[in-house]
Structures are given as structure tokens and as C-alpha cells.
Amino acid sequence: MRKRLALLVTAVMTLVLVAFLVPLAILLRSVTADRAVTAATAKAQSLTSLVATADAATLRPAVDQLNTTAGHPVTVFLPDGTVLGAPAPRTPGVTLAAAQGSSLTVEDAGGREILVAVQGLPRGTAVVRAFVDQAELSRGLGAAWLVLAGLGVVLLALGVLVADRLARSIVRPVHELAAVSRRLAEGDLDARARAGGPAEVRSVAAALNLLAARIRDLVRQEREAVADISHRLRTPLTVLRLDAESLADPAEAERITAHAESLERQVTALIDQARARDSAPGSCDAAAVVRARAEFWSVLAQDQDRAVTLALDDGPLPVAVGEPELAAALDALLGNVFAHTPEGTAYAIRLTATDGGARVEVSDEGPGFDEVSRGDSGAGSTGLGLDIARQTARASGGSFAVTRGPGARIVLDLGTALGMP
Structure with a gap:
């Protein structure tokens, strides 16, 4: 946007400057030429009274003296054919001025002829000719045009600078809004946009701040709701543990009590996680966790005569x-x-x-299944188990995949935990 505004202002100012400077340059050329012609005319007219009253012998020194000054050579064409002053041919303009008895300005390939007719002589009309060449007509014009061009460049640069400042004042608040949006998307619910820029941008910033506050309230309410639900599970867990302790078989009582305590720890961890706010991503040793959970489920696997294959790399394997x-x-x-x-x-x-970390693979020899979305299940369950694993893998910066046939194969690629010992 900033670049586009600068280009727009550059284009508009270029058109304005062209519309302003081109006529001014033409006017300067006309003024320069008129100045030279006016000077030549005054030089020629200074001889008219002398031409009308003096003879050729008296007139010659005066014309020669006048031509000693720089520029505009003067020639006097007398009616008898005598030519005084600077050598010059008798041009058609001279003939026309003598015939009409009027003063003329005639354009020539090399410049302009200033012709002043002097009447009242005994043999007819004399003509005083002053010549202005092209160099004299455009003297100083190049420097004037250069000044105009420099002025145009300065004005254009100034306009672009002002446009850039204006664009920056508009674009900077928009970039800040985008940065705040990204922070909100990354989970920083305390991010807020500053009110700045045009009124429209300030309105968007206020709406974004209101949205962020609302999201924060909703997330807090959801966390508290989950924590409350999890806390309500503690009562039946306590009853279950007491019932297990009352069993007659000490080994069976110890086993069920251990399971109840493990479940209670999971519920406590769920409460802590639900109430955690803006916490940094956790990390652990995948080898230790996978080994511990495999041993936990191996007891039930023995009861159901399930063959278990474990292939675990030695740790530590830090994951995010x-x-x-x-x-x-x-x-x-x-x-x-x-x-x-x-x-x-x-x-x-x-x-x-x-x-990039570690890969956990859980496979079985059952009928298999296709990957389903959150909440979908064809077996009477909540359909959240796969989604828990999927979210865990993605939160670590890894991926989740399900393949079928024969059996089911679920792969969790977990991202590595930087800085973990």
C-alpha cells in the first residue's frame, strides 16, 4: 500500500509538473526572443533620425561606431543603393520594407531581421536592418530551462516524501494490527492494538481489542468449566479407592488402588492443565513416558492374552x-x-x-479403521481419543497419521524439545 501511494503521487505530480513547466518553458523561450528583438529594434531605431537628415559620408562613421558594440549587426540600405554598416545582402524583406515604407520583422533560417523604414529621403525610402541570430534569440534559455527542470525534480521529490510519510502513518497502524492478530492466533490473549492512524484504522483496532477480550473471557470460562468437570470426578475416584482398599484379596486391592491413584493423578493433571494460562510448551523424555505407559497396559494385556511387541529406542528422547x-x-x-x-x-x-524428535507407532492386528474427525466414532465411544493424540502431535510441531490394513497403524511424529537436558 505504501509503495502504491508513492507511485500514485509520483504519477499525479509528474502530470501536474508537466502541465505547469512545459507552458512556462515555452513562455521563457518567447520572453527571451522578445528581449533580443526589442534590443535590436532599439538599436536600429537609434539611427532613424540620423539616416533621415545626414548624408552617406556623415552616416557611415555613426553606423560603424554603433556596430562596435556586441551583438545585433546593423546595416543601412540607402535609396540610391548604397549599403552602410555590416555587410549583408539585400534580402526580400529589405525590398518589401522599402516598397511599403513600413517596419517589419522577418523570420530567417539563421535568425530574425528587424527592418525599420525611414521615409522622407529625396530618392525614396531607406531601410535600417538589425539582425538577431538564433544564438542571441535563445541566450540564457538553457540555464533557465535547467533551473525549471531542477525545480520540477525538487518538487517531485518533496511530494513523494510527503506521500511516503502520509502512507507510513496509514500503513504502520495496519501492520501493528496484523502483528497483534498474529499474536492472538499464537495464543497471546493479552495482546492489544494501540489506537493510532486514521479514524477507520482506530475503529478496527478497537474492534480487535474487543474481540481479543471476548476470546479471553470465553477461553477462561471454558478452562474453568473443564476444571470443574474434572474436579467432580475426584469424589467417585475416592469412593473407588476406598472400595478397593476394602477388598479381601490384598494383591487385588493393591492393584485396583494403584489404578485408582493413577487415574486421580491424571484428573489432577487435567485440572492443572485446564487452569494453566499462557504456559510455555512442556517437554519430556519420550522414552521414559512410552515405557511407563507400556508397562501400565501390559498388566491388562496379560489378562486378555494379548501378545505385546515393544521396540523402544534407548533414551533420553526429548520431545516438545x-x-x-x-x-x-x-x-x-x-x-x-x-x-x-x-x-x-x-x-x-x-x-x-x-x-526432528521421535516417532511413536501403535499398531494392532484388529480389523483396522480409517482416520475420523473429532467426535466421530462408529463404535459407541466419544470419538475424542484419536483427536487427543492428533492435537498432541501437532502441538509439538509434528504430525499424525492413520493407516489401515492389515490392522490399524497410528503414527505420532513428535517435535524435539530444544534445550532439554
């Missing part, structure tokens, strides 16, 4: 995902395996290091 988020994503994927495949179906967990 917090430990609770990665654990929740793995639990969602493994939970889908147990919920949607028959007992005895084998599954595999693979963790490999990549140039």
Missing part, C-alpha cells in the same frame, strides 16, 4: 510435549486397542528417534 499430554495420548491409543479389538488381539508399540 509435556509428560501428562503424551501419557494421555498413549492411553487414548492403547485404550482404543483394548476397547475395539477382540481379546487375544496382539498389538505393538514402537519408539524411534528421528532427526
